Amino acid sequence: MSDAKNTITDFVAEGFQNGWKHIDASQLDEDQTLETDVVIIGSGAGGGNSAEILAQAGLNVMIVEEGPLQTSSDFHMKEDEAYPNLYQESAGRQTKDRGIKIFQGRMVGGGTGINWTTSFRTPSSTLKFWAEEMSVQGFSEEEMRPWFELVEKRYNIQDWTDTPNANNSVLETGCTKLGIRWGKIRRNVAGCLNLGYCGTGCPVNAKQSTLVTTIPGALKKGATLISKARAETFEIKKGKIDKLHCRSMTPRGNAPGRQSIKIKARHYVLAAGGIGSPAVLLRSENKTLNPYGLVGKRTFLHPVNISGAIMPFRVNGEYGAPQTSYSDHYIETRLDNQRAGFKLECPPLQPMLTATSLEGHGKSHAEIMKQRPFLQVLIALQRDGFHHDSIGGQVFLKSDGTPGLDYQVSGYVWEGIRDAFLVMAEIQFAAGAKVVAPAHRDARLYHSLKEVKKTIAALDMEILKARLFSAHVMGGCPIGENPVKSVVNSMGRHHEVENLSVFDGSVFPTSIAANPMVSIFGTSAKFATELAKGLAA
Amino acid sequence: MLTRRNLLKRSAISGVTLLAFETCYASPQIPPAPDGMGHHFEFLTPEDRGILSKLIPVILAESLPSSSKKHEQAIKEVIVGWDIAVSGLPILTQQELRKLFSVLDSNLIFSLTPRLLTGVPGAWEDPTEIEDFLNNWRNSNPESIITGNELRVGYMGMVELTMASWYGNPRSWDFCGYGGPPVLSGT
Numbered sequence: 121m122s123d124a125k126n127t128i129t130d131f132v133a134e135g136f137q138n139g140w141k142h143i144d145a146s147q148l149d150e151d152q153t154l155e156t157d158v159v160i161i162g163s164g165a166g167g168g169n170s171a172e173i174l175a176q177a178g179l180n181v182m183i184v185e186e187g188p189l190q191t192s193s194d195f196h197m198k199e200d201e202a203y204p205n206l207y208q209e210s211a212g213r214q215t216k217d218r219g220i221k222i223f224q225g226r227m228v229g230g231g232t233g234i235n236w237t238t239s240f241r242t243p244s245s246t247l248k249f250w251a252e253e254m255s256v257q258g259f260s261e262e263e264m265r266p267w268f269e270l271v272e273k274r275y276n277i278q279d280w281t282d283t284p285n286a287n288n289s290v291l292e293t294g295c296t297k298l299g300i301r302w303g304k305i306r307r308n309v310a311g312c313l314n315l316g317y318c319g320t321g322c323p324v325n326a327k328q329s330t331l332v333t334t335i336p337g338a339l340k341k342g343a344t345l346i347s348k349a350r351a352e353t354f355e356i357k358k359g360k361i362d363k364l365h366c367r368s369m370t371p372r373g374n375a376p377g378r379q380s381i382k383i384k385a386r387h388y389v390l391a392a393g394g395i396g397s398p399a400v401l402l403r404s405e406n407k408t409l410n411p412y413g414l415v416g417k418r419t420f421l422h423p424v425n426i427s428g429a430i431m432p433f434r435v436n437g438e439y440g441a442p443q444t445s446y447s448d449h450y451i452e453t454r455l456d457n458q459r460a461g462f463k464l465e466c467p468p469l470q471p472m473l474t475a476t477s478l479e480g481h482g483k484s485h486a487e488i489m490k491q492r493p494f495l496q497v498l499i500a501l502q503r504d505g506f507h508h509d510s511i512g513g514q515v516f517l518k519s520d521g522t523p524g525l526d527y528q529v530s531g532y533v534w535e536g537i538r539d540a541f542l543v544m545a546e547i548q549f550a551a552g553a554k555v556v557a558p559a560h561r562d563a564r565l566y567h568s569l570k571e572v573k574k575t576i577a578a579l580d581m582e583i584l585k586a587r588l589f590s591a592h593v594m595g596g597c598p599i600g601e602n603p604v605k606s607v608v609n610s611m612g613r614h615h616e617v618e619n620l621s622v623f624d625g626s627v628f629p630t631s632i633a634a635n636p637m638v639s640i641f642g643t644s645a646k647f648a649t650e651l652a653k654g655l656a657a
Numbered sequence: 658m659l660t661r662r663n664l665l666k667r668s669a670i671s672g673v674t675l676l677a678f679e680t681c682y683a684s685p686q687i688p689p690a691p692d693g694m695g696h697h698f699e700f701l702t703p704e705d706r707g708i709l710s711k712l713i714p715v716i717l718a719e720s721l722p723s724s725s726k727k728h729e730q731a732i733k734e735v736i737v738g739w740d741i742a743v744s745g746l747p748i749l750t751q752q753e754l755r756k757l758f759s760v761l762d763s764n765l766i767f768s769l770t771p772r773l774l775t776g777v778p779g780a781w782e783d784p785t786e787i788e789d790f791l792n793n794w795r796n797s798n799p800e801s802i803i804t805g806n807e808l809r810v811g812y813m814g815m816v817e818l819t820m821a822s823w824y825g826n827p828r829s830w831d832f833c834g835y836g837g838p839p840v841l842s843g844t
Binding site for chain 2: 128196197198199200203204209210212217218313315316317323324372374375438439470471472474475476478480481482483485486489490491492493518519520522561582583584585
């Protein structure tokens, strides 16, 4: 770690000290009325990426972010600090029936600030489905290639050539033994120290999140960042957005504060993610924004189930790049949709995340935690949204106007989850696991494949019994050329309201079937470049 | 969605309407609250803390230190961790947790609601009884027409906040073989 000293320069904090424009809305004591060319709601993969492109085109840009501005010197690799500070609802956001736990970033940098740096282009099978089934234009592999090349360069997305940590090695070994194809994950890092703490905010600015790349890029061009401000509603006049109404958050960030902030702009870009963006449109309660009632529908999650294993060697899954190996075998062999496909990956295993993801309490829970250094975990991400039964969820507003998601897991996806439990156990035993434990209320520890197979075949595939998670909220404002079946067109422009665009993961008409960050970078680069031309003209 | 009776809400409401009977029929048997080590509690009431002081050792079992002094200290810290965590949650979530405690806190509800439904312990003293209660909630059917998913959700909430509070605390790290965050040179 001899390079560490050089890497740890908090150049983002320094930028603000040297004059980048920032308003911490929680510290305001007066209402504000602001004007700009473009206001962007959200600062994650979509918002941050668009901000730089629009600012470089000479436009005056404002970025509104609900979460706090924290920079590398604030990131101490401590779970008890990071989850409440950097995640939506302290990392405890759940679907309406509490069946799926949703991890979403809420900070300057959005999800890119706390994700695990996994960088996949949109799979060609997904792009093909959009073109053929969802009336999306301009998204062929050929047409998207230059945009992916551009963002891969901007975020330093490269092959990861270091030795994988033992958690990821188990995936590789098990798959190899079973003849299941697997691969290495590309990562958006520069000078990565292989610490393993991507999920608590990178303390050395190695992760190329929007916080350390495109947001500084926009700020250097004169953009203004407004943190701890929640975008509430659009005010519509004569079929166009006249103003965005925002509300300051309290300093702690879990409740609305006192100050109102009104922003008048030539153009409005929603980039608040698969739950946040539909929420602004729904709260605005205007028919023009949601003429066919599609907003917030077809919201996808890549529902994730998990399988734990006790290995005969130390895994120490809390250390080392968290996600470096994957298998798409069960995506690629299931593109005919006869059975639900899923992607296999590994998570980091810090103690708080591990302890809260395991089922049960008392002796059985403590026994696994005691063996935690030997614990290996696989996760399976279901490819939802490609089958007629897999219709996704619906964003709704709670009594206080904050959004929730009602997501019912379809029978089709449940069978994919059952298959994934089995496949993960097979891989873990093939790699030498002593014991395998599917994360399900009614499962225990199993010492043989035969035993676990029999159990998995009989487990109830039901909500709150199988432990389910999601870190990828996609859809809710889908792109398409048919205005009756989509919310925005294939350039992310709203079908009805000419000065509104959506540039984030909510534009996807299905799930991505891969970690969505690069898909959001690529589409938002394409959209923002086109928008910048239109606004400059 | 199917209409289903919301047990916790109903119980909370009956708790209020029947408050008058409390002095006649049930003298509170909530355990005393452990001291908060100078922490200013924002969410947890002394009654909540009394109950948590009995629940936590059952939820965390042998992951807590065995020496009685350290054991007691760890429980106090887990309770403080709970308060800090809940105080940072959205207000609506805090309100839901308040309803949960209103079920746990009230002996009256225990005495008037069939034990089969909630199984909330009467005195919070007997660890076996607390273990039975937790298992009852844990294994309750999330699709039950009578209680809906409330008991299972309540169980998951109690366990998750307890696990988060304990395993976020460096005192638990020896037990789970965690060496803590890497130390960076130059900081």
